[in-house]
Amino acid sequence: MSLLHSALPRVLPYQYCRSWLLVAASQPHKFGDAFQSPADAVVLDLEDGVTDAARADARTAVAALLRAGHKVWVRINPATTEDWDADLAVLRDVPALRGIMLAKAEFADHVDRTAEAVPGVPIIALVETALGIENAFEVACAKATARIAFGSGDFRRDTAAADTPAALSYARARLVVASRAACIAGPIDGPSLARESELSAALSVTKTMGMTGKLTLAAWQLDKINSALSPKVEEVAWAADTVQRLGPRGENIVDGYETPNLARAKHILCLSEVYSPLWETSGQARRPASAQPKSTGSGL
Secondary structure, three states: OEOOOOOOOOOOOHHHOOEEEEEEOOOHHHHHHHHHOOOOEEEEEOOOOOOHHHHHHHHHHHHHHHHOOOOEEEEEOOOOOHHHHHHHHOOOOOOOEEEEEEOOOOOHHHHHHHHHHOOOOOEEEEEOOHHHHHOHHHHHHOOOEEEEEEOHHHHHHHHOOOOOHHHHHHHHHHHHHHHHHOOOOOOEEOOOOOOHHHHHHHHHHHHHOOOOEEEEOOHHHHHHHHHHOOOEHHHHHHHHHHHHHHOOOOOOOOOHHHHHHHHHHHHHHHHHHHHOHHHHHOOOOOOOHHHOOOOOOOOO
16 A cells, blocks of 8 residues: 545645646646646646647647646657747746746756746756766756656657666666765656556666656546655554654664665655645555654655
């Protein structure tokens, strides 16, 4: 059993968002369902999800939604295109904008120039090419980069890589290492077109590679993504017991080899605190008393 996202309002800080639902901005009739979904973050897409002919109307729809106070993320076109300027023109000085997902980020300069146009707005750098993967650390270190995400479909088109865990493991690993080295939250994995029976395996790849979020185009995947990328009940119980045994500051450690276990336990409890409202709203069993998180003073 794991922590499912059910009726929790989408107020999670971007560092902790697991499921990122992409919705074509040219289809405003789908916005309402997206906002009512269990997505941690809704991303209105002005890039691949929109044809050239529909892009102007899509921008109008996004601008209207933001002016009405709906807090959303927006995926914009690459910084090397004219559409990038047009996208940013409707996003400037809009308080409801939660953040920007920048398509095909390949250099820190792409993030920096976007940040100059919309100061103070967090940016998810979507890495989708071989050049972007090679420059992943530079992109991750850009001041405005909040997280990086893997545009796996475009990466495969760029490199002719197969859609298998082995073929994409190098690219995923580069993003994970770049994120950690740049001291930002873990990367967001690309979307999976897998059938329901195959999704668990795809999510296992995401988690075991060290990625902490996942893009999706399908609302039916959201609960499964949130569940797979959350601590399980037994993990929280182990973490609480470990912190109690070793002490929040390690004061009871007698074997130095236990130090990594304490760090992992405190990380799990931190995530449990973030997602704890889900236990009360998902209709699942409550945590056992031994799994109640204690204040450890730790962060991620």
